[in-house]
Amino acid sequence: xxxLIYLLLILSATACAPEKHGQFTYQNPIGSxxxxxxxxxxxxxxxxxxxxxxxxAFPHWExxxxxxxxxxxIPLYRSDNLKDWEFVDHIVRxxxxxxxxxxxxxxxxxQKIKGKYYATFNxxxxxxxxxxxxxxxxxxHQIEGPYTVVTEDKxxxxxxxxxxxxxxxxxxxxxxHEVLSDGSFWMGSAKIDLATGKFTSKPxxxxxxxxxxxxxxxxxxxxxxxxxxxxxKKIKTYKEWDSAGIEGAYVIKRKGTYYLFxxxxxxxxxxxxxxxxNIAGPWTKAKQNPIYGGQNKGLTESRGFEYTDDxxxxxxxxxxxxxxxxxxxxxxLSCHGQSRNHKAPLLVIDPLEFDESGxxxxxxxxxxxxxxxx
Numbered sequence: 001x002x003x004l005i006y007l008l009l010i011l012s013a014t015a016c017a018p019e020k021h022g023q024f025t026y027q028n029p030i031g032s033x034x035x036x037x038x039x040x041x042x043x044x045x046x047x048x049x050x051x052x053x054x055x056x057a058f059p060h061w062e063x064x065x066x067x068x069x070x071x072x073x074i075p076l077y078r079s080d081n082l083k084d085w086e087f088v089d090h091i092v093r094x095x096x097x098x099x100x101x102x103x104x105x106x107x108x109x110x111q112k113i114k115g116k117y118y119a120t121f122n123x124x125x126x127x128x129x130x131x132x133x134x135x136x137x138x139x140x141h142q143i144e145g146p147y148t149v150v151t152e153d154k155x156x157x158x159x160x161x162x163x164x165x166x167x168x169x170x171x172x173x174x175x176x177h178e179v180l181s182d183g184s185f186w187m188g189s190a191k192i193d194l195a196t197g198k199f200t201s202k203p204x205x206x207x208x209x210x211x212x213x214x215x216x217x218x219x220x221x222x223x224x225x226x227x228x229x230x231x232x233k234k235i236k237t238y239k240e241w242d243s244a245g246i247e248g249a250y251v252i253k254r255k256g257t258y259y260l261f262x263x264x265x266x267x268x269x270x271x272x273x274x275x276x277x278n279i280a281g282p283w284t285k286a287k288q289n290p291i292y293g294g295q296n297k298g299l300t301e302s303r304g305f306e307y308t309d310d311x312x313x314x315x316x317x318x319x320x321x322x323x324x325x326x327x328x329x330x331x332x333l334s335c336h337g338q339s340r341n342h343k344a345p346l347l348v349i350d351p352l353e354f355d356e357s358g359x360x361x362x363x364x365x366x367x368x369x370x371x372x373x374x
Contacts, residue, residue, distance in 0.1 A: 021373065021374055022327070022328070022373070022374055023371055023372070023373045023374075024082070024326075024327040024328065024371065024372045025369060025370070025371040025372075026082065026083055026349070026369075026370060027366075027367075027368065027369045027370065028337060028347075028348045028349065028350070028365060028366050028367055028370075029337045029339060029346035029347060029348050029367075030082075030083055030085075030346060030347040030348070030349065031344070031346040031347070032083060032084045032085060033077065033079070033084055033085035033086055033087065034053075034077065034085050034346060034347065035057065035058060035075070035087075036344065037058035037059075037344055038058060038060070038336075038343070038344030038345040038346060039053075039055040039056065039057065039058075039075070039336065039345060039346065039347065040055055040056035040060050040107075040320070040336045040345045041055045041056045041106070041107040041108075041109075041161075041248070041320040041335075041336055042054075042055040042320075042322075042334050042335055042336045042345075042346075042347045042348070043055060043108075043109040043110065043322040043324075043334055044082070044322065044324040044332070044334035044347070044349065045109075045110050045111075045112070045143075045322075045324055046324050046325040046326075047112065047143050049080065050078055050079070050080060051078065051079045051080070051082050051324070052076060052077065052078050052079075052088075052110065052143055053076070053077040053078070053079065053085055053334075053347065054074055054075060054076055054077070054091075054108050054109060054110055054119070055075070055107075055108065055336065055347075056071075056105065056106050056107055056108070057071055057072060057073070057074075057075045057090075057105065058071075059071060060345070062103075062104070065103070070094060070102075070103055071094065071103065071104055071105045072090050072093065072094055072105075073090035073091070073092050073093040073094045073105055074090055074091050074092040074105060074108040074119055074121055074138075075087065075089075075090055075091075076088040076089060076090070076091045076110075076143075076144065076145075078144075082326075082327065082349065085347075088144055089144070089145070091119055091138070091140070091144070091145045091146075091147045092105075092108075092119055092121060092138050092147055092149060097125065097127065098128075099125065099152075100123065100124075100125050100128055100130045100134060100136075100154060100155055101121065101123035101125070101134075101136055101149070101151075101155070102123065102124070102125040102127075102128075103123060103124050103125060103126075104122065104123050104124050104133065105121050105122070105123055106121070106122040106123070106133060106160060106161070107121075107122055107160065107161045107162075107247075107248065107320065108120060108121045108122075109163060109250075109322060110143065111163070111164045111165075111166075112143070113164060113166045113172060113194065114166070114170075115141075116139055116140065116141060116194075117139065117140045117141070117142065117143045117147075118137050118138070118139050118164055118194060119137060119138045119139075119140070119147055120135070120136070120137045120162040120163060120164065121135075121136055121137065121138075121162070122134065122135050122136075122159070122160045122161060122162060122176075123136065123155075130155070130158075132158060132160075132179070133158075133159065133160040134155035134156075134157065134158050134159065135151075135155055135156045135157055135158075135159050135160070135162035135174075135176050136149065136150070136151030136155045136156060136162070136197075137149075137150055137151060137156075137162065137164075137194075137197070138150060139194070150194070150195075150196075150197040151197045156174065156192075156197065156199065157176070157178075157199075157203070158178060159176040159177060159178040160176060160177055160178070160247060161176055161177055161247050161248050161249055161320075162174060162175070162176045163175050163176070163249050163250050163251065164192070164194070165251035165252075165253075165279070167253070167279055168253070171191060172191070172192050172194055173189050173190070173191055173192065173251070173279055174189060174190055174191075174192040174199070175187065175188070175189045175206070175249040175250075175251055175260070176188070176189075176249060177246060177247050177248075177249060177262075179245075185208065185209040185245040185246045185247065186205060186208050186209075187205075187206050187207050187208070187246055187247075187249055187260075187262060188203045188204055188205045188206050189203065189204060189206055189279070189280075190202065190203040190204070202219070204216075204280060204281070205281075206249075206260060206274070206281055206283050207246065207260065207262065207274050207283050207285060208246070209240075209242055209243055209244065209245050209246050209264070210238070210239060210240025210241065210242040210243040210246075210264070210266075211238060211239045211240060211243035238266055238303050238304060238305075240266070241264060241266055241267060241270060241272070241289065241290055241305070242262075242264035242266055242270075242272060242289070242290075243264075243266050244264060244265055244266035244303075245264060245265060245266075246262045246263070246264050247262065247263055247264075247320070248261070248262055248263040248271075248319065248320035248321065249261070249262055250262075250321060250322050250323060251279075252323050252331070254331075254354070254358065255358060256277070257275050257276070257277065257358055258275060258276045258277070258278070258279055258283075259273050259274075259275055259360070260273060260274045260275070260276070260283055261273045261321055261322075261323070262274070263293070263319035263320045263321065263335075264290070264319075265317070265319075266303065266305075267295045267296065267299060267300040267303065267305055268293065268294050268295040268296035268299060268300065268309075268315075268316050268317045268318075269293055269294060269316075269317030269318055269319035269320070269338065270290035270292070270293025270294065270295070270318070270319055271290055271291060271292040271293050271318075271319050271320075271321050271333075271335065272285065272286060272289030272290045272291060273285075273286050273289065273291065273360060274286065275358075286359065286360065288359065288360075288362050290362075291360050291361075291362045291363070292318065292319075292321070292333065292335075292350075292362070292363055292364070292365060293317075293318045293319050293365070294309065294313065294315030294316050294317045294318035294319075294337065294338070294365060295307060295308070295309035295316065296316040296317065297309070297316070309364075310364050313364065313365070313367055314339040314340050314341045314367050315337050315338065315339055315340070315348075315365055315367065316338060316339075316340055317337070317338035317345075318335060318336070318337040318338070318348055318365045319335055319336070320335050320336060321333050321334060321335035322334050322335070323352060326349075326351060326372075327372070328351075328372060328374040329374075330351060330352075330374075331351075331352040332349055332350065332351050332352055333349065333350055333351075333352045334347065334348070334349050335348050336348065337365060339367075348365050350363065350365060350366055350370075351372060
């Protein structure tokens with residue numbers, strides 16, 4: 001009888017055991033199946049059992065747009081293992097020169113909102129008066145398309161690195177960054193009606209680059225009250241790790257707290273974040289910033305900072321991140337990594353970890369084989 005009871009206890013424990021554990025092994029940077037010339041601003045998005053990838057296609061810079069070789073549009077890749085990618089298509093293609101979104105196609109990403117897929121992008125067309133980046137987006141019922149450009153006739157606004165965030169109440173917010181008249185960088189947001197491509201609230205400030213302080217005027221526009229360094233031509237040092245500029249907004253909500261991720265190229269390319277209890281702010285930059293990225297030793301020291309990066313790391317720039325669901329079901333970070341060992345920017349991914357207080361744990365981009373178990 002005792003043996004029977006013992007056997008039943010074992011069977012009961014087995015039946016109540018959690019699902020089988022798994023493992024995922026990978027090594028950054030990831031380039032299998034991706035254009036050999038590289039992909040910047042990499043965003044990974046999980047849709048069902050498939051991961052999709054988009055980013056800034058080559059040529060990445062205006063100087064590389066030679067002999068009519070312009071950025072072709074928004075590339076889309078897919079993968080079932082996060083390591084080997086297959087090119088699908090350009091889901092938004094570069095139109096003719098009569099359209100505002102004729103050149104660049106910087107930092108695209110895809111957001112799934114209310115069952116539809118929204119592909120954001122940033123473009124310019126100097127000949128039509130759009131002499132800097134301007135933001136727009138397209139929509140589709142399936143992630144692989146076909147996509148229809150909502151902002152066909154004119155962009156949403158002057159700016160760069162557009163992202164969307166759907167809040168718990170179903171309201172969608174647009175976040176993007178803009179260069180202010182004094183040369184500093186402002187990152188803000190506005191409510192948006194995705195069906196019509198129009199803002200339904202005035203843009204408000206979220207954060208600014210690190211050497212700038214602002215107050216808001218009666219129209220809720222940022223007004224400069226303090227400036228460090230760059231307003232004096234002879235000063236070449238910077239006050240903060242994000243003083244040179246900020247870009248690459250991305251927003252998530254976790255346990256009642258909003259997280260606004262952003263990147264800066266002050267010391268190479270690095271990632272930080274700010275938090276808020278309300279989507280409209282106020283936003284507070286994390287004390288442990290930057291929490292991820294790569295430093296360029298020469299640039300870091302020339303700008304008055306101590307080089308604190310992993311001396312064995314091959315990266316001198318890692319940033320412009322997005323957040324996605326990883327193979328373990330947890331939050332992961334995707335971005336591009338620029339390595340000293342190769343010129344092309346490629347995909348870099350790593351788990352995103354939080355402490356008990358909700359702070360993101362500072363980490364360095366992995367570059368050797370890594371296994372994540374669950």
